[in-house]
Amino acid sequence: MAWLQLRINTTSEHADAIGDMLSANGSQAVTFVDAKDTPMYEPKPGEVLLWPDTQVVGLFDASDDMKRIIDRLGKARVLGADFKYKLEPLEDKDWEREWMDNFHPMQFGERLWICPSWRDVPDPNAVNVMLDPGLAFGTGTHPTTALCLRWLDGIDVKDKTVVDFGCGSGILALAALKLGAKRVIGIDIDPQALQATEENARRNDVASRLDVYLPENQPQIEADIVMANILSGPLLELQPVIADFCQADGLLVLSGILAEQVPKIEAAYRTQFTLDKSAIDGEWARVSGKKHP
Numbered sequence: 001m002a003w004l005q006l007r008i009n010t011t012s013e014h015a016d017a018i019g020d021m022l023s024a025n026g027s028q029a030v031t032f033v034d035a036k037d038t039p040m041y042e043p044k045p046g047e048v049l050l051w052p053d054t055q056v057v058g059l060f061d062a063s064d065d066m067k068r069i070i071d072r073l074g075k076a077r078v079l080g081a082d083f084k085y086k087l088e089p090l091e092d093k094d095w096e097r098e099w100m101d102n103f104h105p106m107q108f109g110e111r112l113w114i115c116p117s118w119r120d121v122p123d124p125n126a127v128n129v130m131l132d133p134g135l136a137f138g139t140g141t142h143p144t145t146a147l148c149l150r151w152l153d154g155i156d157v158k159d160k161t162v163v164d165f166g167c168g169s170g171i172l173a174l175a176a177l178k179l180g181a182k183r184v185i186g187i188d189i190d191p192q193a194l195q196a197t198e199e200n201a202r203r204n205d206v207a208s209r210l211d212v213y214l215p216e217n218q219p220q221i222e223a224d225i226v227m228a229n230i231l232s233g234p235l236l237e238l239q240p241v242i243a244d245f246c247q248a249d250g251l252l253v254l255s256g257i258l259a260e261q262v263p264k265i266e267a268a269y270r271t272q273f274t275l276d277k278s279a280i281d282g283e284w285a286r287v288s289g290k291k292h293p
C-alpha cells in the first residue's frame with residue numbers, strides 16, 4: 001500500500017489539536033517529532049512531553065484527496081489558510097523486515113556477542129546471546145544497553161546470582177546467564193518484556209536458571225550483582241529497592257542516565273556503594289560500584 005506523509009511544524013501548545021484534526025481528516029496514524037534538536041527529559045508517570053518546536057506528522061492513504069484535506073485544515077484557526085506543510089510520498093516497505101535486516105551481530109567487550117536469533121553467529125566459540133527483542137527494549141544498539149553489556153563482560157559472573165531490574169528483552173539477564181550466572185531474576189513493569197525475556201531464555205537454553213517477575217511480585221533476595229538500566233527518575237525513586245537487592249560486597253550497575261544526571265545518581269547511591277568512575281557513551285552514562293561490606 002502506498003502512503004503520503006503530511007508534516008506540519010507547530011508548537012507543543014497546538015500539536016495535540018493539529019494531531020486531532022489530522023485524525024479527523026482521515027490520517028491513519030499521527031506522530032509527534034522534534035522539529036529541532038531539543039533534548040527531552042523523561043516524563044513523569046502519566047505526563048506527555050512535547051518539544052517546544054514540534055512537527056506533527058500524519059500518515060495518509062496515497063489515494064486520499066490531499067488537496068481537499070489541506071483546504072479543510074487551512075480553515076482551522078490554529079493553522080490558517082496559508083499554513084506551511086510538507087507533503088511527501090512514503091516508500092512502501094516491509095517495516096518489520098527492514099528492522100530485522102538492520103540488526104546484525106554485535107560484540108561487547110572481549111567475550112560477549114549479541115546475535116539476532118535469525119542470523120548465523122560470527123564466532124561459535126564466543127559467548128553468544130541469541131536475541132529476538134520482539135516488542136521489548138534491548139537490542140544492544142542503544143548506548144545504555146551497550147554500556148551495561150561492556151561492564152558485564154568485564155566482571156566475573158560465574159556462579160553469581162543476578163538481578164536485572166527493568167529487564168526489557170532480557171538482553172542483560174541473558175548475557176549474565178551465558179557468562180555463567182547461577183541464577184538470574186528479571187523484573188519489569190511490562191508483561192511483554194517478561195514474555196520476551198522468557199522466550200529469549202528458552203532460545204538460549206538457559207530458562208531453567210531464570211525467573212521473571214512484575215515488581216508487585218518480586219522476591220526479596222540479595223544478589224551478588226544488580227543491574228538496572230531504567231531512567232534516572234526511577235533509579236532515584238527506587239534507590240532503596242535497587243540497593244536492597246544487592247548484598248554486602250555485591251556489584252551494581254546503573255544506566256539509562258544522561259551524562260548530566262550522573263552527580264544526582266552518584267549522590268543517591270554513594271551512601272551504600274563505593275562507586276567507580278562513571279562511563280560515558282554519547283549523551284548516556286553508566287554508574288557502577290560495589291556495596292559497602
Ligand SMILES: C[S@@+](CC[C@H](N)C(=O)[O-])C[C@H]1O[C@@H](n2cnc3c(N)ncnc32)[C@H](O)[C@@H]1O
Pocket residue numbers: 136137138139140144145148165166167168169170171172187188189190193215229230231234238256
Ligand atoms: C531502557 S529499558 C532496558 C531494557 C534492558 N535491560 C536493556 O538494558 O536494554 C528499561 C526497561 O525497564 C522497564 N521499567 C521501567 N520502569 C520500571 C520500574 N519502575 N520497575 C521495573 N521495570 C521498569 C521498562 O518497561 C523497560 O523494559
